[in-house]
Amino acid sequence: MTRPKNSLLVELPLLVWLVVVWGALWGDFGPGNLLVGLVLALLVTWVLYLPSVQLSGRFNLLRFAVFAVTFVWQVAKASVEVMLIAILVGPRARNAVVGVQLRTRSDLLLTATGHTMTLIPGSLVVEVDRAAGTLYFHALNVRSAQDAEDFRRSALQVEAAWIRIMGTREELAALRAERRGAGAAGADRRDSAAISSPVTASQQIVGRRRDEIPAATRRDIRRDPRRDTPADTPADTPEEDRP
Numbered sequence: 001m002t003r004p005k006n007s008l009l010v011e012l013p014l015l016v017w018l019v020v021v022w023g024a025l026w027g028d029f030g031p032g033n034l035l036v037g038l039v040l041a042l043l044v045t046w047v048l049y050l051p052s053v054q055l056s057g058r059f060n061l062l063r064f065a066v067f068a069v070t071f072v073w074q075v076a077k078a079s080v081e082v083m084l085i086a087i088l089v090g091p092r093a094r095n096a097v098v099g100v101q102l103r104t105r106s107d108l109l110l111t112a113t114g115h116t117m118t119l120i121p122g123s124l125v126v127e128v129d130r131a132a133g134t135l136y137f138h139a140l141n142v143r144s145a146q147d148a149e150d151f152r153r154s155a156l157q158v159e160a161a162w163i164r165i166m167g168t169r170e171e172l173a174a175l176r177a178e179r180r181g182a183g184a185a186g187a188d189r190r191d192s193a194a195i196s197s198p199v200t201a202s203q204q205i206v207g208r209r210r211d212e213i214p215a216a217t218r219r220d221i222r223r224d225p226r227r228d229t230p231a232d233t234p235a236d237t238p239e240e241d242r243p
Contacts, residue, residue: 056168096142
């Protein structure tokens, strides 16, 4: 079976990026080393049987510049926060596994969002559900459901930034519609994403099936009819009415 390939012009940004990464890994940006990197980049993208990277055909340099400055600030701010947590809270810090269902189904944007959040101290991608467009993060010092929701919101803001930079025109239009209040259905969908309640450090391994969930948390969750994942149980739900 013949694998569809992108044109050289479409894949040019990816090739340039791979060559730059190759030079950075070796610490050598000399012509000879970059030429070797270019050959390897062509080998990876054209010869090896890998899924084609689907690009949107747009890249907003102004948005990327704003994003780069904001990203540096977020890294610096998060570094200070992690240091303070380590000094003031220490082993008493409560962590959580938080699932974030993204708007996009693009592998490129999914990867960009996950890597950006991982590079900001305090969070790490532990699992990717590619089919559902969901990223699972281990987040530091999440002590309440509101903290988990705040983390989820920050991840969605990173995704929105990448959509503005290089998302498709359809994704950009949907994002603008959501900002105008027409994305209420999308907001409902994101509210049901994955694990929405914080998990203590002793319960960081959280399964998707009820029998995989720690017993201490079973009484606090119920099935979400929209997805086969647990969701928060309201505090005022009678014990006998819970599944």
